[in-house]
Amino acid sequence: MSAQALDKDLDDLAAAARAALVREIDASGAWADDPVWREAFAAVPRHLFVPYYYVGVAGGYERRWGQSPDAAARERWVRGAYADTPLATRLRDGELLSSSSQPSLMAMMLVALEVADGDRVLEIGAGTGYNAALLAHRLGDDDLVTTVDLEPEITEAARQHLAAAGHHPAVVTGDGARGVPERAPFDRIIATCALPSIPRAWLAQxxxxxxxxxPLATGLVALTVRDAEHAEGRFLHTPAYFVPLRGGGGTSPLERGRELGGRAEREPAHVGGLPRGAREHELFRFLLALTRGSLDPQEAYALWEREGQPQRERYGITVSGEHEWAWLDDPEGPYAWALPG
Incomplete structure (x- = not known):
């Protein structure tokens, strides 16, 4: 079979797999509130953004790539590129540096971002470039999208992937915690990496x-910015585990141990005396992450039980001047915990 025929077979397989992914996300209801995103996911070819990726196997990771000489391996690569799962895309000494997030979670986040025509959007964490391509397609103007990442090798690869897909947004190499002031002001900022607190530079831009x-403390928080000194908002209902931001934003100890897309893989310190049901409960672990440094686990457990094991939507974040805090139910209520500034 000729190389052209092989390419056509892969293209056909990719198109079919992409259509199946769109149907799967559609059925999940992820974009029910803003179905315009369905067309973006149907149009943007994810496999162009993951020419290779890693899947977990016993003892480590297995690399899948689109240029494998083995036809069956190439087929596995294409099918995996359109699975509704996160994909590890860059490793260094066994540490995950970059990934392509789970598509249904990406869809949910993009809907929650509430993008409108003409919005200028900053993405923190360029990754493969796939999310920036979805934004550029949705907005119909590449210049409205800026994406930033700390690692030059990541931004260069993202730029190449985006060009292959026909998009040319601004791809910047830099510390995402500092934003991209030369491209400001922004109407929307979306981060695809975990942070311990909200960088003030974002509000100013x-x-x-x-x-x-x-992402923050194994959840997703949506803030409305009042001005350069003030922002406030609540967490969404969904859990979310992301690779930590590298650079000035720092890395929280709890997040450093997490695996891509995982669930509470690392046991927080000093929880041995708590009931096993609480230790393993995803919402309690969220509270532990959110109040780390402010509440010890016993205090967190007492609060969690007293307040009826609160859902994520009851928690929020307030930024006011030099102060930043998490809270339960009310920003000025009795349950508030300072975040690192």
Whole structure:
């Protein structure tokens, strides 16, 4: 079979797999509130953004890549590229540096970002470039999208992937915690990496009324920016585990041990005396992550039980000047915990 025929077979397989992924996300209801994203996921070819990736196997990772000489291996690569799972894309000494997030989670986050026509969007964590391509397709103007990552090798690869897919947003190499002031002001900021707190630089680069969506403490918080000194918002209902931001934003000890897309893999310190049901409960572990440094696990457990094992939507974040805190139910209520500034 000729190389052209092989390419056509892979293209056909990719198209069919992409359509199946769109149907799967559709059935999940992820974009029910903003179905315009369905067309973006149907149009943007994810496999162009993951020319290779790693899957977990006994004892480590197995590399899958699109240029494998083995036809069956190439087929596995294409099918895996369109699975509704996160994909590890860069490793260093066994540590995960970058990934392509689970597509249904990406869809949910993009809907929650509440993008409108003409919005200028900053993405923190370029990854493979796939998310930036989805944003560029949705907005219909590459210049409205900026994506930043600390590692030059990541941004260069993202730039190449985006070009292969026909998009040319601004791809910047730098510390995401510092934003991209030369491309400001922004109407939306979305982070695809975990942070311990909200960088003040982001607020300063936002227009009044802008929306920030970022992973924090194994959840996703959506903030409305009032001005350069003030922002506030609540967590979404869904759990979310992301690779930590590298650079000035720092890395929280709890997040450093997490695996891509995983569930509470690392036992927090000093929880041995708590009931096993609480230790393993995803919402309690969220509370532990959110109050780390402010509450010890016994205090967190007492609060969690007293308040009826609260869902994520009852928690929020407030940024006011030099102060930043997490809270339960009410920003000025009795349950508030300082975040690292």
């Amino acid at each position: 936002c227009r009044a009324g802008a929306r920030i969506l970022t």
